[in-house]
Amino acid sequence: MPKRVKAYQAFVEDLEKRIQESGEVGQEELSKLIDTTQEYLQAASDLSQDEWQLIANYVRRDLSDWKTDYQRAYDESPGMALLKESIWYWLAKLSDQSQVEWHELIGDLQHQGVYQSGELIGLGVIECAECGDKTALWHPTIISSCEHCQGKRFYRHPISEQQA
Ligand SMILES: [Zn+2]
Structure with a gap:
């Protein structure tokens, strides 16, 4: 498994x-918890601070983009049942409870809905910007x-759009 994927997990x-220790978490707290996690992990790791910053950015972006999926009814979609044991399930529950302002999470990070090859994505369907080919990614x-x-540029769609 690539180092970055491992680090992301x-x-x-x-x-x-x-998050579980904190209970109810709003946007500001979530953003701070992401910072804390980054500091904690980079203190005891052979990855550089820049690498961890990159991983933190990927997590922020995934959380932000995840908002499209958490609003859907999991139980009604066969594909989503696969996610029940995954991190994305508790993230969905979390976001239901806390009314997180997701767009605030990514701040000035460059994104604008376009993904490049070489970047990491936690979960979603990516569509090639050149030929329209779609690939579902169920794992980081x-x-x-x-x-x-x-092609090296992709758009992201919610995993719930994946045809089962
Ligand atoms: Zn293509």
């Missing part, structure tokens, strides 16, 4: 613990070039 697991994955046209 460690990040989300640590963040989950902090580093995006590779489009296997059809070698």
